[in-house]
Amino acid sequence: AMILDEAHERTLHTDVLFGLLKDIARFRPDIKLLVSSATLDAAKFSEYFDDAPVFNIPGRRYPVDILYTKAPEADYLEAAVVTVLQIHITQGPGDILVFFTGQDEIESAQETLQHRTRGFGTKIAELIVLPIYANLPSDMQAKIFEPTPPGARKVVLATNIAETSITIDNIIYVIDPGFNKMNSYNPRTSMESLIVTPVAKSSANQRAGRAGRVAPGKCFRLYTKWAYLNELEDNIIPEIQRTNLGSVVLMLKSLGINDLIHFDFMDPPPAETLIRALEQLYALGALNDRGELTKLGRRMAEFPMDPQASKTLLSAEPYGVVAEVLSICAMLQIGASIFYRPKERAMHADNARNNFNRPGGDHFTLLNVWNQWAETQYSTQWCFENFIQVRSMRKARDIREQVEALCERVELEVTSDPQATDGVAKAVTAGYFYHTAQLQKTLDYRTVKHPQTVHVHPSSTLHGSQPRWVVYHELVFTTKEFMRQIIEIKPDWLVEIAPHFYQRKDIEDDAGKKMPKTAGKAAAAGGRGKASVT
Template structure:
């Protein structure tokens, strides 16, 4: 927006400037614009996230501006929360970014930091993901393979011991491990699903509440990430109204995602319906593929496919069976306080519950620490 405003102010003093953003959640047709040939007498500016470091090469890029920062997902074992934090890049990333310039001809990279910063402040390599992520799924997989001595396991990049202990504690709370750290029957069923253990427990619990069809739809939609809804800059109000329609009846984000999938299914998986409701077709197709795989895995773990669309309480109970660890209660101040490891959190601004104040929450990723929420709102 700033670039568009500046170029509009300069008028005809400069040549036409084509501004193309590129990030993972951008719809495919808009991503394709960055590869279109630049018209004669015009210049192209590509505003990219880390996706441009290694995932793609754009012809004709001569100049790269490297700000020296990136957003990295980090897991805090003490709070049990993942955050997307802005961190300085590594020297390896800096070299990758410089390599984007002049791939097909001479080029330059302009770094917005000094040579001193590069040599003294930047790490040689990016911290491996295993050292900054929730290890519950890794531990469950290792246990299912018969590897019990996790402390002395020969990891290529050993994760923090605190993260391993947190993972064991979480799996015990989910009934995947017994008091001796051995896999239970529930744990063996959970290990069959290539999902976060909380999602796996949610699916296993759905057998009890007779709603496995609905729960695997929710699990598939959550597995896609935050790329279901699309909010174009010039149609934000329309996109927000379309999204609110799926939250009718004061339902949480999980039920809203189920409503999205069911409505899409009723339209025979219509692409046009996705465009009209500002929903990304690519993400929905991926969710459908994941759901088909989960449906096949239900048979493997001997869970009978059952449907109970009218009983939202049963679906919520199945969800809470997996995500009770993330439950929070409303305080008199209007903020929420997590039940385990008390911490003040707020509902994420993008959540459908942001306008309301339910007395309790049990969510996967709708609660944010106070400092992060303040940054998003300001």
């Protein structure tokens, strides 16, 4: 028997797993498949799995009173803070859980609450304000599980991590502003956006359920009952419909599933996203012109990384820099959660971060962080002193060890040359040539294929130095279109490494064009920019 738990979360991998297991279960009557979840659309799942029987097992839940606002709230952050204080002053004992969309909101609410409770002095009981979000160091995250001292009340300010992933004891009151951050992917621009959106009914119910774990509780929804009934979607949009499918397509192809259009997804992804993923894999050399896996594609599919990272790693072999690229790929996989920047020590954190900076781009800075940590025998104290998340670094180490072990399987020798910075940059270009941008007269950047204006992320080591040509790891939209994790390249490399994708005319100098004096100083190394290329 096999159990698929938390099925309602509909992550990318669970959706692919549903399709594969449904296929297997049809041919293997001896396999019993159990799909379980607290807030599942049971009828839809039953129909998908060939009208499978549905079992309802009542949980030991206490009743939860759900209270709505009479009118919509203009500022849900302020409304949440006021509600916390009202509960603290007027309601009986029990801890409070408040849902916010991200770190900024949580820090802002924490500051406001601490400031206002100080104003009350000893007139009210102690209110302990504790944040929880992914970027918070582990020791600070652990504080939310500590028992509340007698006579005090704990308020936990959380992202949707507290919806299902963790259970906090003694929560009696839940405040739900009704929003979360949703990742969505635009295949036309290859850009991911993190957008604040209203929660789905399933998420709202999951949040309310957190109040009834230990005793009867109350859930304060900071929106109207009408909005709940008429404006919220029933379920969240499955991740497979709003993400880049490159790694999924490569994995399914390596399993021998060639007809992706007719693969039995519970909710099929948009055709455009599938086609863009196939195009990208063809450009990387993982698929041939008939859409079949190439020898290179088979090697790429062995690595549990996105296809560009796998191609980067395999391309490091001729330059003798496999060990360096291994470290960079592992660091890129953990995303933006390497450096920790507490508000009260922001200046110290920024100085520590700047000390890691290396010329050439963010990839070399990440490599420097990894190398220095490895030299200290993976010290926790070193991470603490340098404002680096030890949990993220340990995850990077696990990824690196896993991928290094897989190198043997694809006969990739782990070579090293700490001086070959060009080799590292060329390997990154070989995997991410799709993501090339060029400096403009306006000092913004423009992507070379599918032209659009993009900007260097303020956290980048290249912010302010304006090299002429860069390759970026990903494009994200927050306040505007930002390139994250950028490396400086020479334009000639594009024609050398990806001649099927770039012609000489794409990178040639525009002789009459003058750049501003400060621009392009980092890239005296090669090629003079061109305004826009199609």
